[in-house]
Amino acid sequence: MQKLLKSVLCAMMLVMGGCAQKTTTNKVETADLEEYETYYNTVAENMDFNDKSTNFNCEWEMTQVADGTYRYYIVMDQPVTAMYNIVAIAVENDVKYDDAIKMMPSIGIFDESKSMVPGQVDTENGFVKGIALSGESVDSSISLKLLVQWTDKAKKDTTREFIQYSLQADTSK
Numbered sequence: 001m002q003k004l005l006k007s008v009l010c011a012m013m014l015v016m017g018g019c020a021q022k023t024t025t026n027k028v029e030t031a032d033l034e035e036y037e038t039y040y041n042t043v044a045e046n047m048d049f050n051d052k053s054t055n056f057n058c059e060w061e062m063t064q065v066a067d068g069t070y071r072y073y074i075v076m077d078q079p080v081t082a083m084y085n086i087v088a089i090a091v092e093n094d095v096k097y098d099d100a101i102k103m104m105p106s107i108g109i110f111d112e113s114k115s116m117v118p119g120q121v122d123t124e125n126g127f128v129k130g131i132a133l134s135g136e137s138v139d140s141s142i143s144l145k146l147l148v149q150w151t152d153k154a155k156k157d158t159t160r161e162f163i164q165y166s167l168q169a170d171t172s173k
Helices: 002-016 026-045
Strands: 057-064 070-077 083-092 114-116 130-137 141-151 158-168
Touching (some): 026 141, 083 130, 114 130
Antiparallel strands (some): 057 070, 083 114, 141 158
């Protein structure tokens, strides 16, 4: 089962990215960085986190990499509600924005946002089966805070969920 999950994760990462992409102009980069900082600080300032979502399935996994570091995966799929223009960011270990030495995993900020709608998959038009975020850590145990934001189809109502989860790598292998 774990091999299947990893295969699905790899395929999803290739299809959807989940990482920041370079933009072509400084103006766009500046706007993207300001948006990233805003979402990052929203996570830091939030005080109420759930341990799971009621709107989608969320799986968390952390594995050790050959170089001794650790890679974690957050997979969001199986939506129970229509989620358009999804933006998500994960922040590790309550690191403050000004103290961060690396970019945190995100989607919908530096790249095109995706949508998840129950029973609909059309990747060419941004309707995906799931979204995977991935990050690296030197620590075998981390605390992740996740913000997932989306709109309704008419783009009139915005919903946010804040989820917190602690991950520990399985180092028994």
